[in-house]
Structures are given as structure tokens and as C-alpha cells.
Amino acid sequence: MDLYNIIYYDNDINNYLFDKLNETIYENKNKNKNKNKNKNKNKNINFLIIWPNSDNFIKQINKYNYSSELLSDNFTINKKIVTQNNYLINHFKNLCTCDVSNYNILTLFTFDIQSFTHIILNNFNIYKFSFKEQIKLLNNIEQWCKNNGYFIIYLLDEVVFESNDKNPLFNLKNATHRDTGNIQHDKLNINTTFRYGDKTANYKNISVKEELEINYDNEEDEFSKKRRAYEYCLNITPMKILVSKIVSLNFDIIEKYPLSAVDPYYSGHYLYIFKKNNTNSSYNEF
Numbered sequence: 001m002d003l004y005n006i007i008y009y010d011n012d013i014n015n016y017l018f019d020k021l022n023e024t025i026y027e028n029k030n031k032n033k034n035k036n037k038n039k040n041k042n043k044n045i046n047f048l049i050i051w052p053n054s055d056n057f058i059k060q061i062n063k064y065n066y067s068s069e070l071l072s073d074n075f076t077i078n079k080k081i082v083t084q085n086n087y088l089i090n091h092f093k094n095l096c097t098c099d100v101s102n103y104n105i106l107t108l109f110t111f112d113i114q115s116f117t118h119i120i121l122n123n124f125n126i127y128k129f130s131f132k133e134q135i136k137l138l139n140n141i142e143q144w145c146k147n148n149g150y151f152i153i154y155l156l157d158e159v160v161f162e163s164n165d166k167n168p169l170f171n172l173k174n175a176t177h178r179d180t181g182n183i184q185h186d187k188l189n190i191n192t193t194f195r196y197g198d199k200t201a202n203y204k205n206i207s208v209k210e211e212l213e214i215n216y217d218n219e220e221d222e223f224s225k226k227r228r229a230y231e232y233c234l235n236i237t238p239m240k241i242l243v244s245k246i247v248s249l250n251f252d253i254i255e256k257y258p259l260s261a262v263d264p265y266y267s268g269h270y271l272y273i274f275k276k277n278n279t280n281s282s283y284n285e286f
Contacts, residue, residue, distance in 0.1 A: 016262050017122060017152070017271060018060045020255070024118065024150045024273065047079040048116040048144065050105060051125045055095055062096040080111075106133055108140050117149045124154045124269075126242070127234045131203060134237055135245060142249035142276070151251060151274040154259075155239050160268035161206070162199050204236040243272065251276050 025045060052058050061079060079098040082105055083089055092100045103110050106129075119141050126134055145151055191213070197205040212228045247253065251274035259266040 015056075015060075016257075016259070017120075017154075018057060020257060020271060020273060021118065021120070021152065024254075043074055044076045044078060045118065046116045046146075047077075048082070048111070048119045049079065050082045050119070050121045051084050051123075051128075052081060052092065053123045053125075057122070058092055058095045058098075062098070080116075105140065106136055108143060110140075111144045113143050114146045114149075115144050117146050119145050119149070119151045121151075121153045124156055124234075126153060126155070127236055128232065129235065131235050131237055134235070134242070138242075138245055138249060142251070145276045147276055149276050150254070151246070151276065153246075153272050153274070155242060155270050155272055156236065157268040157270070158202075158204060158236050158238050161196065161204050161236060202238055206234040206236065208232055208234065239270070246272075246274055 047061065049058070049061065058081070079096065080103075081092050081096065081098050081100040082103045083092060083100060084102070086102050089100050089102060092098065121141075126137070129137055141151055191211045193209045195207040195209075208231065210230045212230070243253070254273045254275045255271075257271040257273075259269040259271060
């Protein structure tokens with residue numbers, strides 16, 4: 001599993017996302033109640049969740065299958081989860097009644113056009129793609145999202161990378177400075193090192209190296225350690241450019257939630273909710 005996801009595991013953030021997701025679902029449900037019930041209305045809720053990082057969030061998503069409020073109105077809940085690698089497929093299948101696979105999301109024909117009512121790209125995973133791939137993925141998402149469907153994405157204001165007083169990506173409570181950090185989860189010890197490119201560049205690059213140390217008891221009851229190292233790059237496109245691109249793809253900005261409301265540490269972190277329309281949006285936030 002990508003250790004970036006282990007480090008950033010933050011239930012407060014994921015709970016906040018789930019609350020905002022609920023608002024879009026039950027708002028639409030109540031609107032449908034007020035419409036002519038004789039109309040042949042499609043009442044499917046189709047999720048596409050791209051590279052989830054939180055077991056807790058997926059378990060919450062799974063609760064929709066058992067929601068009496070939705071089931072009583074004959075809503076059908078469908079969920080597809082896109083994993084980052086094949087190793088995570090069984091992991092998420094055990095947590096959720098979902099279609100889980102390591103889908104190629106950079107290929108348009110991976111999913112049918114207008115398949116999903118809700119597409120979720122959380123935990124600033126957009127930045128794990130190259131700059132060109134980010135645009136390609138957003139173009140695909142526009143095609144996969146139904147009209148009046150929602151696209152929820154976690155974005156960063158690039159100015160957070162220009163500060164020297166804290167690590168802009170992870171809430172490392174015990175970090176000595178912004179370039180290194182250490183986190184412990186039971187028997188896991190994770191040491192992370194960041195190498196930043198030109199902080200003044202419009203498009204920023206961050207190289208991340210993570211060393212995982214697992215403490216465990218072997219068959220002879222002796223205490224042992226196992227180490228693994230992972231490296232990856234984050235490509236930070238200016239938030240203004242990503243938002244403008246999404247708006248140009250027939251999405252309206254419904255909400256922009258500052259995640260500093262969850263924890264002041266996350267100043268410059270935002271949860272955007274977009275809604276797809278049938279015409280070009282004239283909304284311009286900037």
C-alpha cells in the first residue's frame with residue numbers, strides 16, 4: 001500500500017467529506033420527491049471513488065446499501081472503486097459491497113459515458129498524476145459524470161508550499177521541520193523525507209521518499225523488524241488552473257469548503273463540490 005495514504009489517514013477529514021456527500025444525495029432525493037411521481041425517473045446513485053485512502057470512508061459509503069430512507073424510495077446504489085494497484089483490490093472488497101478493480105482511469109473507454117452521479121477524488125490524489133495526465137483525467141471525468149451529477153475533489157492552494165514553518169502536506173505533529181517527519185501506528189514506524197523543487201515556480205514538484213519499518217514477533221518469539229522504501233512524485237498544478245479547467249468542462253462550483261474548519265493546520269486545503277450542467281458554465285471564482 002502506498003505509504004502516502006497511511007500517513008495521511010485522517011478520519012476527521014474523511015468524515016467531513018462524507019457529511020458533504022450526504023448533503024448532495026439527500027438534497028437530490030428530496031427534490032425528486034416533489035416531482036411528478038408518474039415520470040419514469042432514474043433513481044440510481046452511482047459512485048465512482050478514485051484511489052480511496054481511508055477504510056473508514058469506504059465503510060461509510062457502504063452504509064448507503066442499508067439506508068432505509070433511500071431503500072424505501074427504491075433507490076439503487078452502485079459503487080465502483082478504483083484502486084492504485086492490484087494489491088488493494090481484495091482489501092477494499094472486504095470492506096464494501098462494491099465493484100473494485102485497478103481500472104485504467106486515463107483511458108476514456110474504461111467506463112461508459114455519463115455513468116456516474118458522484119465522482120470522488122479525495123486526498124489530493126490528483127497531484128500524483130503528471131501535469132498532462134491531470135488534464136486528461138479531468139476530461140475523462142467530465143465524460144463519465146451524468147448531467148446534474150457531482151464531482152468532489154480535494155485541492156491545495158499552492159502557496160502552502162512557499163512557507164517554511166510547517167509541512168504543507170501532512171499533519172506531522174512531531175515533525176522536526178518541514179522536510180522530514182515520523183509517524184508511528186502501533187507496530188508501524190514511518191520516516192518520510194521530502195525534496196522540493198523551485199518554490200517560486202508556478203508548477204511545483206515534490207519528491208517523496210517513505211521508509212516503512214514494521215515491528216513484529218517471529219515464530220521464535222523474537223522481536224524483528226522489516227523495512228521497505230517507497231518513492232513517488234507530487235505534481236502541484238496551481239489551484240486556479242485546475243478549478244478553471246473543471247469549470248470549462250461544464251461544471252458549476254456548488255461549494256468550496258476550507259478544510260481549516262476541521263483543523264486550522266489544513267489552511268490552504270479545500271474540498272470542492274462541482275455539479276455538471278448541460279451548458280458551458282459562466283462561473284468564475286477568480
